Amino acid sequence: MHCTLLWKKLRARMVYLVNRSNRRLFYELVRAEFKMADSNSTWGVMWSLLGPLATLAVMLAIFKTFSPGVREYPLYLLLGISCVNFFLITTTYTVKIFYLNREIVLNSTIPREILIISKISIFVYKFLIELTLCLLLGIYFGVFSSKLFFLFIPLLMGFIAFSFGIGLVLALIYCFVIDIEHIWMLASRLYYFVTPVFYTLNDISPNVAKLIYWGNPLSSFLIAFRSIFMSTQKFSVFDYWYSIGLGFICMIAGYCIFLSIENIAVERV
Amino acid sequence: MNDSIIQASRVAKRFFVLKNKKTLFKTLKAFCQGKSLYEEFWVFRGLSFEITKGEKVALIGRNGAGKTTLLRLLSNIYDITEGELVVKKQPLVFLRLWVGLNGDLSVMDNIYLFGAVHGLERKFLDAKAEEILQIADLCHLRHVPFKELSLGQMQRLGMSVVFQTKNDFLIFDESVGNVDYEFMQKTDKYFAAIFSSEKTVIITSHEPSFLRRYCTRAIWIDKGGIRMDGAINAVLDEYEKASS
Numbered sequence: 001m002h003c004t005l006l007w008k009k010l011r012a013r014m015v016y017l018v019n020r021s022n023r024r025l026f027y028e029l030v031r032a033e034f035k036m037a038d039s040n041s042t043w044g045v046m047w048s049l050l051g052p053l054a055t056l057a058v059m060l061a062i063f064k065t066f067s068p069g070v071r072e073y074p075l076y077l078l079l080g081i082s083c084v085n086f087f088l089i090t091t092t093y094t095v096k097i098f099y100l101n102r103e104i105v106l107n108s109t110i111p112r113e114i115l116i117i118s119k120i121s122i123f124v125y126k127f128l129i130e131l132t133l134c135l136l137l138g139i140y141f142g143v144f145s146s147k148l149f150f151l152f153i154p155l156l157m158g159f160i161a162f163s164f165g166i167g168l169v170l171a172l173i174y175c176f177v178i179d180i181e182h183i184w185m186l187a188s189r190l191y192y193f194v195t196p197v198f199y200t201l202n203d204i205s206p207n208v209a210k211l212i213y214w215g216n217p218l219s220s221f222l223i224a225f226r227s228i229f230m231s232t233q234k235f236s237v238f239d240y241w242y243s244i245g246l247g248f249i250c251m252i253a254g255y256c257i258f259l260s261i262e263n264i265a266v267e268r269v
Numbered sequence: 270m271n272d273s274i275i276q277a278s279r280v281a282k283r284f285f286v287l288k289n290k291k292t293l294f295k296t297l298k299a300f301c302q303g304k305s306l307y308e309e310f311w312v313f314r315g316l317s318f319e320i321t322k323g324e325k326v327a328l329i330g331r332n333g334a335g336k337t338t339l340l341r342l343l344s345n346i347y348d349i350t351e352g353e354l355v356v357k358k359q360p361l362v363f364l365r366l367w368v369g370l371n372g373d374l375s376v377m378d379n380i381y382l383f384g385a386v387h388g389l390e391r392k393f394l395d396a397k398a399e400e401i402l403q404i405a406d407l408c409h410l411r412h413v414p415f416k417e418l419s420l421g422q423m424q425r426l427g428m429s430v431v432f433q434t435k436n437d438f439l440i441f442d443e444s445v446g447n448v449d450y451e452f453m454q455k456t457d458k459y460f461a462a463i464f465s466s467e468k469t470v471i472i473t474s475h476e477p478s479f480l481r482r483y484c485t486r487a488i489w490i491d492k493g494g495i496r497m498d499g500a501i502n503a504v505l506d507e508y509e510k511a512s513s
Contacts, residue, residue, distance in 0.1 A: 021388045028385035036373050107364035108386055109344050263348040267284060 009259050017111055025110060029118035037122050048126040049133065055081050063198040070200065072141035072230065075134060079229055080197035082130040083222050087163050088188045090123050094167030095174050095181050098269050105266050112262060113255070116167060124160060131229075138229050145231040151240060152228050158247030159221050165250030168258050175265035195219055217246050274357050274438060274469050275320040275343060281351035282338055286310045312338050313493040316352070320471065325464050327480040327501060328473045329508055330490035336473045339490065340364060340442050343471065360471075361387060361436035366427035372416030376407055376426060379415045383430050397433050404455060405429040425452050432459050439463065441472040477505050 016022065043050075056078050063077070070076045094116050098105050101115050138144030173180045192198075195218045201209040213219045220243045227235040285307035289295070299306045312335040320326055328336045341347045342354060344362045369386030370379050380401055384394045394401075402408045405425040410418065418426070425448055432455075448456065463470060464483035474480055480487065480501060487504035489497040497504045 024390060025385040028382050028391070032371055032374055032378065032382050035378060036371070103365060104368050104386070106341070106346060107362070107368045109346065109359065109362055110369075110386055263346070267347060 006256055006260065010256060013111070013259060017113070022111060022114060026114055026118055029114060030121045033118055033122045034125070048129050052078065052081050052085060052130050052133075055085070059198055069202065070232075072137070072143050072232065075137040075141055075143070075230060076200075076226065076233075077198055078130070078137065079134050079226050080195070080222055082127060082134065083159070083225055084191055084195055084197055084218060085130075086123060086127040086159075087166075087218060088191060090120055090163040091167045091170055092184065092188060093119060093123070094164075095170040095184055097167075097171050098175060098266055102269050105269060112266070113168065113258065116164065116171065120160065120164060120167070134229050143230045143232050148228050148231075148235055154244055155221075155224055155228065155240065158244035159225075160247075161251035162217065162221065162243075162247035165247070165252070165254030168251075168254040172258060172261060172265045175268040191216075191218070196222060217243075217250075220246065272321045272323075273319045274322050274324075275318075276355040277319070277352070278317050278354075279314075279352040280316040280342065280349050280354050281314040282312045282335070282342060282347065283350040284310045284312060311350075311493055313490065314351070316490075316495055318488060318495065318498060320469065322469055323467050324486060325470045325484045326472070327484040327487040327505075328471060328490060329480070329487055329504070331512075334490045335493070336490060337364065337442055340440050340471065340473065344440060358438045358469075360438040360440045360469075361434055362440045363387075363431060364440070364442040366424050366431070370415055370423065370427065372414065374415055375412050376402070376415055376418070377411045379426065380430060383427060384433070387430065387434055388436070389430070389433060394433075401426075401429045401433065404432060406452070421448050421452075424448050428452070428456055428459075437467065438469045439471075441470070441474075443473055443475065477509060481505060 056074065059077055059081065060074055097116055097119065098112065104110065104115070105112055135144060170180060170184060194212060194216050196212065201213060201219075201223075204212070213223075220239050223233075223236070224239045224243045226233045227239070285305075287306060288308050289306075291306055296306060316339070328339060330336050338347065340362070341364070342349055343356055344360055344364075345356065346362075369383045371382055374382065377398065380398055381391055381394055385391070399408075402411055405422070405428075407418075407422060407426060410422070415423070415426075428448070460479075460483055470484075472480070472484065484501045486499065487497075487501045487508075488495055489504050489508050497507055
């Protein structure tokens with residue numbers, strides 16, 4: 001009974017979300033985000049590249065002897081950094097989104113998830129710039145193969161859906177337990193280590209590798225992204241579909257939770 | 270045919286408020302004892318009223334009486350705790366006039382952003398932008414970041430966009446204030462037009478003269494319930510008597 005109601009609510013909300021007025025609002029919010037991002041900065045979008053490049057340089061200097069199994073290690077590392085960065089920036093920002101937009105959340109009738117989606121769009125844009133850099137590096141190292149590249153868009157969608165779902169749930173939890181921000185910040189610091197960013201799963205013991213693969217959903221995304229960008233990394237159909245499925249399941253679950261308690265949650269903001 | 274646009278039957282709204290200061294020790298103590306740090310606070314209980322299409326209703330009451338909470342319930346921003354509330358048409362809500370405005374963007378960008386939040390198309394605003402700037406008297410400041418405007422100028426810009434909206438069910442929450450005499454006259458003209466139209470309007474204000482001028486009915490909210498509901502002058506007379 002509850003599931004049927006929720007399903008009806010979900011469908012009605014999706015129809016409402018994509019109506020003309022909300023599409024226009026989304027366009028204006030995204031436009032505002034793009035205008036604001038780097039608007040007062042001289043280097044503008046270059047900062048989006050310099051951040052991951054600086055992390056890459058530092059990590060490369062530290063870990064270059066760590067993973068000799070990968071010939072094109074800088075690309076391997078940059079893909080890892082970019083994916084983890086995107087996930088962390090998106091979720092760390094969305095965790096406080098209802099609090100930061102308290103005025104609009106409590107005083108207007110716009111669908112609140114539009115705020116998150118529009119904010120994520122700027123992070124997606126920056127992520128795409130980083131992935132373009134990865135693509136160029138792949139061509140430089142001679143490991144880029146266009147054969148698998150058509151699989152990139154569904155995987156990217158799955159990854160965005162995954163980050164959105166997790167971000168939405170964190171934003172709801174924040175309304176009740178503010179400490180989640182600090183807990184998430186602490187967890188984020190660990191993410192570079194519990195995700196195969198600078199090492200491969202073959203470098204660690206099989207049990208730890210299993211734990212990292214099944215316990216950390218980011219791992220499968222990273223493996224799938226690398227297998228698309230680097231022909232030297234074995235492509236696994238399972239990793240690919242598992243990641244996409246996981247991403248969309250996270251998004252649908254997060255969205256259902258959001259629809260069930262959004263009004264109660266924003267009262268607490 | 271029932272012309273009602275809002276039907277509220279025994280509506281109640283409860284919030285949870287902190288009993289006392291929240292510290293780690295108190296949180297752990299409450300957790301161990303299975304108690305809550307929060308206690309119930311009922312803003313109102315048993316509110317029943319009906320608003321029909323085309324009515325101009327003033328919600329009055331002291332600060333904290335629950336006027337804004339009621340407006341948020343009617344706008345589906347909050348959920349009711351008890352009772353039944355049927356709102357047959359989604360209202361256009363103006364609870365804060367700076368909602369949707371972005372301090373870092375220019376005045377022009379904010380016209381489009383604020384307009385989109387209130388359902389106005391970019392194409393429509395393209396044609397109206399000059400008029401909006403003229404009404405707000407901000408033509409010379411169109412490229413200035415919004416945060417550099419004074420509070421009055423911000424409100425003028427917000428109101429000037431509001432003037433362009435076309436919805437036939439409007440909700441205003443203490444929207445008039447901080448603007449100069451000249452702009453107040455423009456605002457008066459706008460309200461005179463919408464209040465003489467077929468539109469349904471629900472408004473809260475602490476200016477009795479403004480409400481007397483435009484509204485036909487008032488609902489006085491006091492101590493968690495409706496103290497009086499009736500013709501504007503009768504309710505406001507009683508309200509003023511009780512306040513003095």
